[in-house]
Amino acid sequence: MLDGYERCSDDGEPSGTAGRPILTAISSHSLVNVMIVITRYFGGIKLGTGGLTRAYGNAAKSCIEIAEKIEIRPKTIIQCIVKMTLVASVYSVLKSFPEAKKLSESYEADQVIIMLHVPDSESEEFRKKLHNICKGQVIVDINPS
Helix, strand or coil: CECCECCCCCCCCCCCCCHHHHHHHHHHCCCCCCCCCCCCCCCCCCCHHHHHHHHHHHHHHHHHHHCCCCCCCCEEEEEEEEEHHHHHHHHHHHHCCCCCEEEEEEECCCEEEEEEEEEHHHHHHHHHHHHHHCCCCEEEEECCC
16 A cells, blocks of 8 residues: 555455455555456356455465565656766766666766666765765756756
8 A cells, every 4th residue: 555545346246355355465465556457257166255255365366476576766866967077977976876777868068967867765875976076066956847
């Protein structure tokens, strides 16, 4: 559940037999920003509400167990404006932050504008390192508009 929002649907199945067991499986694994869609084809055997609940819950649990989990960390956009001679310095700092990524790079007459994504938790340290290595000859704009 993120910011208190969660939703599930039985989509035509008896109330509480599909959506709730799927949501319970997601919650029991402490996952957020997840969607599970299960399609059931009627095979001629009526499962009853208990059977449906177990079938949907077990299907969701199996999906969660085999799925790759990816942690999504909030990121800050950082704009760096440096002279051409300092571009290598910016990239050396960037290499020391494995989760930071270059978004774009544009050139003007005597400077380069580099847009970066840096994890929120590392943005201040990144900015300090950049200022140190560039000896203050860098303009850093955090979350530029």
